[in-house]
Amino acid sequence: MLVAHHLGFLNGAPGYRDRFQTAINQLGFPELGGVRRVAMANGSLGGIKQLGYNGQGQASGCQEALNFKLRTGQTAAATLGKLFFGFLYRGPLGVIIGGLSSLLVTLTTASIHFTPDYGGYCEVFNGYAFTKGSASVSVTGRPSSCGYDVAPGGYRSTQQSIVEEGPKKGDLIPNAFLRFVLAGQYLVPEYKNVLSNHAFIPTVSALALTNPNRDLAENLSTRNLVCSQETPFDAYYAPLTLNEEHVTLNPQNVTFITDEILRQTPTPVIVGNVRVICTNGGVATYRIKEDCLATRSGATQPATTYSWTIGPNLTLLSGQGTASITVRRVGTFDGRSTVQVTVTRAGFAPATAALSVKIGSPDEPGIQTLEPLDGCANLVGRFQVYDFDSALSYFVTATGSLRILGNGINTDGTFSVKGGGRGGVVRVQATNSCGTATTLQGFTFYGCPGDARPGLYPNPADSFVELLLSTESASLVGLGTPAESSAKTTPATPTNSSVNVTVYNGQGRVQYQAERVTAPSLRLDTTTWPNGLYQVVRHQAGKITRQQLSIQH
Secondary structure: OHHHHHHOOOOOOOOHHHHHHHHHHHHOOOOOOOOOOEEEOOOOOOOOOOEOHHHOOEOOOOOEEEEEEEEEEOOHHHHHHHHHHHHHHHHHHHHHHHHHOOOOOEEEEEEEEOOOOOOOEEEEEEEEEOOOEEEEEEEEOOOOOOOOOOOOEEEEOHHHHHHHHOOOOOOOOOOHHHHHHOOOOEEEEEEEOOOOOEEEEEHHHHOOOOOOOOOOOOOOOOOOOOOOOOOOOOEEEOOOOOOOEOOOOOHHHHHHHHHHHOOEOOOOOEEEOOOEEOHHHHEEEEEEOOOOOOEEOOEEOOOEEEEEEEOOOEEEEEOOOOOEEEEEEOOOOOEEEEEEEEEEEOOOEOEEEEEEEEEOOOOOOEEEEEEOOOOOOOOEEEEEEEOOOOOOEEEEEEOOOOEEOOOOOOOOOEEEEEOOOOEEEEEEEEEEOOEEEEEEEEEEOOOOOOOOOOEEEOOOEOOEEEEEOOOOOOOEOOOOOOOOOOOOOOOOOOOOOOEEEEEEOOOOOEEEEEEEEOOOEEEEEOOOOOOEEEEEEEEEOOEEEEEEEEEOO
16 A cells, blocks of 8 residues: 555555655654653564464465456356347347457456565565556565564454455446446456455554664564663553454453553562572572663653562561562571562552562472373483573482483473383482472383384393283283293294293394283393393284393393
């Protein structure tokens, strides 16, 4: 639309955009004494761009947003009628006239693309109108920014509105002359590649940010834009990870604007320089997150007062009445306490927030699963210490057939565990100078559902190995004995519910043999077996599976 206004394309309004911008600049923002400026945006504050096709992923510059074609159509009966009555009344000439008026016509075509990203160049419009001819517009994107159409911002469903509110099949031809010439024909629209939404008011525009040459997809959530003096507003709200339709109201922005209208101090957020008060003489600092007495041109934020309340086993050292305090642990107390603050803006109702703090030794570390470990399909699992604190020392160990890979817990709190056998226990310890907290997480494996491989536990083995056979029965028939030579006997044919098990040593000799096993497992004494690699062969229902076993004394 702005391109059309600027260029006068299709009888637009040349220069309108520039005149409009000049008028806005001249009006400026309210400057009356005591006026508090607030802004609500519907675009993402976290730099999330508009959605792609079918609401999946993020859109990108130069993507086709709508392909539209409008042609005429006519029923076969209407065509035959024109030819018949044309011949009836005017003979061959009537047939020619009837045929000409039955020719289908393309009235309009349009291929609309989003504006390009980061210095890209592409055609954004290519269209044809029966009464106007063809037209094409290409543009170059700003080198430092994503395109305007895909930028974070309150969106409009313009393309989808064209589909829903545009011509429908069977509608009359709007042009009276064409409707007369093409009597009996109707409209047939075709819509393809519909990218429903486009940015209507970019987030940076809604918040009137300084430096208009910034990347429109910049993550603005990393700082308070009032404190950094990048916005002329005294307070603002925008969703973090999604873009909403332009002028959408939701509980969050309604609460924000209601608090501003009713002059309610925003609820403060307390952050600390440590998560556990122990080291540094048991001293910690707490402050109001993103609190500032920032000024904008010609105005200041309302005066703000702070009243801190400290829970038991903590002593307030300094900072009462300010946005930041310092506290100290009392004695050798080990447990939890609270830090609370009431913030009041001049002329506003107060707001209170409290933070539970740990004193002394750490809390028990939580373990969250990133990639599950089931000892079967996933033989290696990835985990992470929940709420990882880099100020603590962490140590992870594993028992049973589990093994910790790499160097244990990484700097981001992640670690990997390799499974096998029947499982084991993972132990995570968090330590500071005041004490240690431990968390245990157990893993038990019972074989692989739908997998014919027997489980082995432990592997490598020392004095024994247990074979998990995953059978239904609990009895054992004809348990064999370790073989003394290379002589091999022909094993009995197993039934569908039994298993023949043979263990071969590295020279191919039978080390162990058992026939028609119906028990769910076998425990083998491997005390006298030489170190080395063995093959465990299972024969069941005509199928043979093999698995390697390592003996290490």
